[in-house]
Amino acid sequence: MIFSLVGVVGAGQMGNGIAQVIASKGISTILVDVNEDALAKALETIAKSCDRLIKKQKISDDDKASLLANISVSTDMKALGDCDLVIEAATENIDLKLKIFQQLDEVCNKECLLASNTSSISITKIAAATNRPENVVGMHFMNPVPLMKLVEGIRGLQTSDDAFERVKSFAEFLGKTFVVAQKDMPGFVVNRILLPMINEAIYTLHEGIATVEDIDAAMMLGTNQPMGPLTLADFIGLDTCLSIMQVLYEGMGDSKYRPCPLLVKYVEAGWYGKKSGRGFYNYAT
Ligand SMILES: NC(=O)c1ccc[n+]([C@@H]2O[C@H](COP(=O)([O-])OP(=O)(O)OC[C@H]3O[C@@H](n4cnc5c(N)ncnc54)[C@H](O)[C@@H]3O)[C@@H](O)[C@H]2O)c1
Structure with a gap:
């Protein structure tokens, strides 16, 4: 396993799907949102999604129980302090994302990789808001995350090969096909x-x-x-x-x-x- 503790910031339709897929692989996952209702709704959505998979005989009741046990929720960004990777999936707004990455840079340990699920915003600009720009990567999942096979990887100008390769391996570990946006341009590929x-x-x-x-x-x-x-x-x-x-x-x-x-x-x-x-x-x- 590449990462043993993964954080997801933003518990909306993408964040809850990303947390579900990661937790389904046996990885402890912390889901953070500013909105308590969003966290409660996310857990409900994940449980319902598991029920649909049980009905289709893709997972068992035990799988659902262990998946849910792998997810914890918080409204406090500090809960992410020990994560190996944090994937940001908050609202698509540049100022908000810059603020979140500054906060993550402060609370997360120095080795933690920071990824953004942004649909279009410059990874280079997001990376520059941190003191670890080499460890910031674009990791663009598709909606609905449990069903869609693609993850688009985006290298900011500053992203290191090592960080990019680790995010790629992780996406593949999650069962996704990884395509690479060779340049960090608006909207990437998709x-x-x-x-x-x-x-x-x-x-x-x-x-x-x-x-x-x-x-x-x-x-x-x-x-x-x-x-x-x-x-x-x-x-x-x-x-x-x-x-x-x-x-x-x-x-x-x-x-x-x-x-x-x-x-x-x-x-x-x-x-x-x-x-x-x-x-x-x-x-x-
Ligand atoms: N919707 C899609 O099809 C899709 C697909 C791929 C990528 N994305 C990207 O994923 C991201 C999230 O999109 P979504 O569709 O899940 O949006 P959404 O509106 O469903 O959820 C956004 C969540 O972010 C939370 N949030 C806002 N500010 C926050 C903060 N400071 N800290 C923590 N959480 C905060 C909100 O409370 C909300 O729960 C966006 O960047 C979007 O572009 C969306």
């Missing part, structure tokens, strides 16, 4: 390609070219995508989609990345997609 497509789907709706359902059906049946782009946007979170588009737009300085005004309006309304109950579709139960 979101450089995916988010402009989603943004264009939102423009297609905004300009009245087709309905939500028809845009999704067109892309599913016409281009063989398993899920339409507007459904996928709701699953990612429209706040996250907007943040990624803003990083692409500002980072590349190219108008082709400008976020669709309709996306901005939905986020202003608090319509963040599945996690808030409403996005392009209604998820209220």
Whole structure:
């Protein structure tokens, strides 16, 4: 085992999935969030996810019990002091992430590797906020983490080969396929390609070219995508989609990345997609 104690910062849809996958491999995992409710909801989500896996006979009741026993939660960053690796999966906001990495740098032991699950923000900039930039790596999981096979690895300018290789080995140990973004550019690989497509789907709706359902059906049946782009946007979170588009737009300085005004309006309304109950579709139960 490469790491015996791993921390995850941010217990939202990505953080809880990352904690679940790590804990399922027998590794003690500490999940930290500023919001107690988010931590309680994360444990509930992980338990439900285990129940689905039990139903599919992929894990046993005992596996669920030991997985849950491997996870502890805290609202205090200091709980991460003894970790070998901390993966940050908090809200996609540059100022917030810089602050979190400064805090992690203070509380974590000197050898601890720090990884960010950011979808688009510069790993180089995040690394520069710490006194251990060589030990900061981009580790971009996909949603939902227990099901999706990919982890995208991103090297900041300062990332050491040793730190990068250890994160790669760990991703592979978790059963993921690791692809490498050779350059730390906005959106890396997946979101450089995916988010402009989603943004264009939102423009297609905004300009009245087709309905939500028809845009999704067109892309599913016409281009063989398993899920339409507007459904996928709701699953990612429209706040996250907007943040990624803003990083692409500002980072590349190219108008082709400008976020669709309709996306901005939905986020202003608090319509963040599945996690808030409403996005392009209604998820209220
Ligand atoms: N949603 C996706 O499909 C997806 C996929 C890959 C990567 N990501 C990235 O993962 C990260 C998290 O995304 P998400 O979808 O899980 O968001 P989310 O909104 O579901 O969860 C974010 C969590 O971060 C917590 N948080 C905020 N400030 C914090 C702080 N200072 N300390 C600790 N926790 C804090 C919030 O309370 C919340 O629980 C983002 O960087 C996002 O870009 C998202």
